[in-house]
Amino acid sequence: MTTTIETAKCATLTTVTQAYVFALDPTPEQANALRSHIGGTRFAYNALLGLVKANWDGVRAKKEAGEEVTREDYFGTYHLDHQRLWYQQRDEVAPWWSENGSSTYNYACLNLSKAFANFRAERARFPTFKKRGSSGSVSFLSKAVHLTDSHHVRVNRIGVLKTYESTRKLYRHLERGTGRIMAATVTQRGGKFIISFTVQVTKQFPAARAPQRIIGVDVGISTLYTGASTDGAQLLNVENPRHVFKAAKTLAHVQRVASRRHGPQPGIKPSNRWRKANSRVQKIHTSTANARKNQIHETTTMLAKNYDVIVIEDLNVKGLLKNHSLAKHISDAAWGKFSHQLEYKTKWYGSTLVKADRFYPSSKTCARCGTVKAKLSLIERTFACESCGHKADRDLNAAINLARLGLPGTSSGTGRGGEVRPEQQRLVATAHPDEASTEILTLVST
Ligand SMILES: [Zn+2]
Known part of the structure; x- marks a missing residue:
């Protein structure tokens, strides 16, 4: 087709x-x-x-x-x-x-x-x-x-x-x-x-569409994806799937069962009871992986189809993977796939992906007055600005800031002239079909 x-x-x-x-x-x-x-x-x-x-x-x-x-x-x-x-x-x-x-x-x-x-x-x-x-x-x-x-x-x-x-x-x-x-x-x-x-x-x-519909997407832990428009409206809210965490609990139980049974050892065949328990473990792995995969695919397809410009952060995945908490691990893995899928799907649908520099303080910047906070710890779920008193959900605030990086007139290549604000010069990569005619990317389609 x-x-x-x-x-x-x-x-x-x-x-x-x-x-x-x-x-x-x-x-x-x-x-x-x-x-x-x-x-x-x-x-x-x-x-x-x-x-x-x-x-x-x-x-x-x-x-x-x-x-x-x-x-x-x-x-x-x-x-x-x-x-x-x-x-x-x-x-x-x-x-x-x-x-x-x-x-x-x-x-x-x-x-x-x-x-x-x-x-x-x-x-x-x-x-x-x-x-x-x-x-x-x-x-x-x-x-x-x-x-x-x-x-x-x-x-x-x-x-x-x-x-x-x-x-x-x-x-x-x-x-x-x-x-x-x-x-x-x-x-x-x-x-x-x-x-x-x-x-x-x-x-x-x-060819790339004109940048009319712009969305900034913040990828988080409790809420997986928060999307916002440049004028501050929330456009997307995808919760981290509960079933993944529920499955993690079941998995821990099933793994414990498997560990009590006679698994494979050099020269000894695993017991049938171990085989049974082990196949349950594998089944849970497969089904949660599929559920997660589908959710990421659904979100990235929706974004690439419905928006002209999608702005996300360019995270340092290698560094983040050093954190060993399960939730963190899941969200980091999801982030890598999310970013990768957006890279090729924006090409498919003629939209443009903009990645903000990983040093761009999207979470710490006030979406109303632009003041940058010196510190914002991961547990602070609400952004409160000391200069103008603006209060907003942390992820939403970040998503709005990201969306604004996609406005025309930035160095992102989406623009049609206009002013370049200093923070917008920090954009590092765009995935635009014109610039990537020979670029190789890998992707999974089922
Ligand atoms: Zn402010």
């Missing part, structure tokens, strides 16, 4: 990397083959990690014993290093390796090199062994997967898999030549299999 665009004369052709996700309905044999590939990936990952660890320990012992050690003594941790090591060792550590397609092990090598890259960049701890369980994934090369029609995917070594949902949208892109599959990953979660395609899609996006 092509997007018929009224403003086609000034529309832009853009190539984006897009993800298409479908639930699979495998036969028992196919499910076994998928589990074998996923297990093979996990096995190779763990085996390689074990070899690297043993090598590093050995080199360290040599060093401590006063022997001379050079760089070459250490096993490398890049993709090619792992691949080389796997080719050398696979007959010994996994004589059954040929039962699965070779991309199984390549995927393990790639994942392990990524884990080491994250460790080197201090984004993650030292890689750990992957546990056996009801989750895991395996990736297939683009040439190993074909969509045979709008409900079937042929995967080399697995067979023709049925999908629950229609793959029509993706199928048409491939048929028309406007889409190219770059990779496909099958993930097992809670006994279910899903396939996600990374696809390069060439699309026509509408």
Whole structure:
């Protein structure tokens, strides 16, 4: 289905990397083959990690014993290093390796090199062994997967898999030549299999609309999204879903139950009672994740469709994730997705996304007189201005300030001339189709 665009004369052709996700309905044999590939990936990952660890320990012992050690003594941790090591060792550590397609092990090598890259960049701890369980994934090369029609995917070594949902949208892109599959990953979660395609899609996006309807959106913890217009009217109020917190309680209980049962240990199979409890845990994870995902999608679609300019904060997600409270964690994760979805959806619908600099004091600035407070702690839910006496809900006050950054005449690129207020020069990024014709972005569409 092509997007018929009224403003086609000034529309832009853009190539984006897009993800298409479908639930699979495998036969028992196919499910076994998928589990074998996923297990093979996990096995190779763990085996390689074990070899690297043993090598590093050995080199360290040599060093401590006063022997001379050079760089070459250490096993490398890049993709090619792992691949080389796997080719050398696979007959010994996994004589059954040929039962699965070779991309199984390549995927393990790639994942392990990524884990080491994250460790080197201090984004993650030292890689750990992957546990056996009801989750895991395996990736297939683009040439190993074909969509045979709008409900079937042929995967080399697995067979023709049925999908629950229609793959029509993706199928048409491939048929028309406007889409190219770059990779496909099958993930097992809670006994279910899903396939996600990374696809390069060439699309026509509408030109940006005139900035008439402007909304500023503040993302918070108790209220997830608060939206306001430039004149101070509240336009959006999305509460944090209660069911997520309710589910968190149930989850804690179910996890406790699972922890009392005999889980997987080296050489010991997990008990059936553990399996049952564990699958309940996975189910709750999946359903809350889906509920949250749907809510973010609904909100971002509504915003991108109905407003010409959407102004949000540009938060430092990496820094925020250091806070360990559950609510905080959920809202931060939601923020990342929210911002990311707005980036591509504004392109789809011809609206413009404006991100305020993360140092812009949207919460501390009085929406009536512009005075900036020196301090406003997170627990203060009401903004009270000392200069003009203005009182407002904290999130609403912030949203109004954000909305005003989207007014025409700012450095955001939305403007048609006019004054630039000093705080408005702090805008850092806009996502406008004209400026982003070759920009790659990833997104999930179900
Ligand atoms: Zn004031």
